[in-house]
Amino acid sequence: MLIFQRSVEGRVALGQWVDGDLDLSDLPEAGLRQTKAVLPEVSELQVVRHYTGLSQRNFGIDTHFYPLGSCTMKYNPRGVHEMAMQPQWLSRHPLSAVDDHQSFLKILFELQQYLSDITGMPGVSLTPMAGSQGEFVGVAMIKAYHDANNDTERTEMIVPTAAHGTNPASAVMCGYTVKEIPTGSDGNIDVDQLREMVGPKTAGIMLTNPSTLGIFSRRIKDVSAIIHEAGGLLYYDGANLNAILGKVRPGDMGFDVMHLNLHKTFATPHGGGGPGAGPVAVADRLKPYLPIPTVVFENEKYRWTTKNDSPDSIGRLSCFMGNAAILLRAYLYIRLLGRKGLTRVADFATLNANYIMKRLQQAGFECAFPDRRASHEFVISFKKEKKQWGVSAMDIAKRLLDYGCHAPTTYFPLSIPECFLIEPTETESKQELDHFIDALIKIRGESETDPELVKTSPHTCVVKRLDDVKAVRELNLTWKPTIND
Template identity: 50%
Template structure:
């Protein structure tokens, strides 16, 4: 079924069904007893298909997807490491799937124990006091963390602090989160070496600054070696330090954000702690804080007293950021991952992921332009092909990689360079895999010189070729109904 290209709606035949429900055992009641003005007038356009139709359709479209188990997935900043199977097995247990979020604490001591222990382990791993597991994703964690920052200043009656400093190398979510939290953004330029410019920082600091958001190692894969001084400068100016945990993988076993002076941080459990990315989510973005910020964590928190776990609602809290307690089955998987690795392996994650990134870096330096020299942490960033005379771009390189069975790296980010290629080979990749990838990258660089036209048309072997993105944006065919209208 290589060329399978149907939509589920196109398999629909009136009268088919894919479900079975219990027979009604109760007489004398019917939905039509409701006033007809409360009911919809037409039935929804949902497909009518058999169970096997559904299974074949989704199996066939799945074959057009590339996952971590398909092959190497060096998507920078996304930490596409192996997603262990035992995590999935545990997350599927009835004891965890069948508890209702409004059951009383005494009936859900198991889940509360996991909540409490996981937040404590994350706090220890990051050098902070306590965590909330309620935020749903990294960006949601950023928003939560910034709310905590804002609340801290508000409760101190320091109302002037309306600005947040964000380096130009930051993830796009940082300024977006700060803006949604009602902050103004001060963007500061990086140095030639790709790190925070202390002079720029000093100029930006004032009594109007609530704090600074920083990723370390930054999005260039470089450790901010002035981190102690940066923290001190921000703290001396009365601001707080926010750590974007997207790149935490590099630091496991090496250094803790809390020790570097960060006051608030989020962790992307779907990155560093191995939970699957699910085609875009669900993720999980726990937020940790130093002791003095614990009262501001979102409600509810989970606490322990005399062997009993209970929910706590705090007056000073920023409030709720989720309907219930976040993506429970995601943080459950992270808990299993930490116990699987244990303290002896957890501390090797930073070591091996960094070793892998540096190995890739040194092997590609001859063919791809490395804008900033020196050691990488867990990822390395190139600025396109070293020889760009043929007009082959980073996009072309990325597309050609797909032909060779690799997922493309992150491209055109960070924005500091025009042709960014951001490669993150995690610790779960072997030297053999990296050698294969390096060989292909070199081959692609060669092809760019010899056959640029072929590169421009890549990929050639994937289920579809390059897509007309302009058509999509112009036509805005966003539903099957739109599609039928367009093709009437």
């Protein structure tokens, strides 16, 4: 039932009524609203009960194992959330005088230093609000760099076919033509082909390492040499940083610019699809182009930077300071884990992924790259199952919900048919992993003996399998009193 269907005309949540006589005499009559917005007229209890009820129709990390590949669904510490919800933080206006803002600015300043150390890159700007915005910023800085060198013939951005869809989309937003480079059978990009592909038009390359296939590209230094020799720059997509946190620094691999997904690696809550935060880190030569504001410490005071401080900055990405309170949460998470704790993240994230991969291989599942180590995630393909029993990766994903596991990422990377991308994260216990492995083994048994059971799953969720074709063909994006009631 929708909240609108609980509405009764004239009902008001009285506890929230703001007293006061209105004086609207200065507002022109013709400029006032004449219609009543479709907002529900409900009591406070109705609201609380309705949305509490809706929350119970969700899987989250707090309720279920959530091995969504490439999304790093690790435990989001409750303490961090509580500390970030202090009224002193919440009530701070973004345009407050800096004297009123020192403790928050100090935190951002320190976070810039932490991220610089973690990435091995000297410059950091925290303002991008998501990984995709970080990518856009990174590519825009590459462009600004080439433009500043009058190197305007560089029009091509190289992107692996297995890359996240945001990579080519971001490159195009910056006016680049995307050139795709395929992955070899060992999961690495083809270095020889790359050598042939680069030239005076190459602006740069966008890479994830470990890649979206869950594999560390061993020849990364060759790749960076080839790109740099051709005059291009290397962009690092930080989506998979959890795999190498405190182990390898993108700056040391030869990358010039990268973004970090704080909502992945640093455990800030995903909130049903956001907010995230996608700070960027850069090598020295790109520092002048970092987006504003950043935080500097001068004369014993922290302050925001402006265009006057960095005239070559690519500019501002949001009205204020991006997703400021998400930055605060990432900072608190780093303080909780500390230096040693951070390096153990990659150890245990990698251990958990390799453990599941090995156990599934032993049980006869087909891994996409059986001869390679998994990073913090890996790919398995159900091509065989599909052919033999007609059960698709999507069917198996839906059936996993019945076993109390959120499904892994399905059908990504696009280059591997009928695949799952599985990322357990370091915060899951052996029991959870074993339960997941057992569930997959059982589902494969069901696929053989009773494929219909799997194909019509889920059976225990609040709804049965939804018709997403109908959702497009009979597009219904808003509730309308006359039609739906």
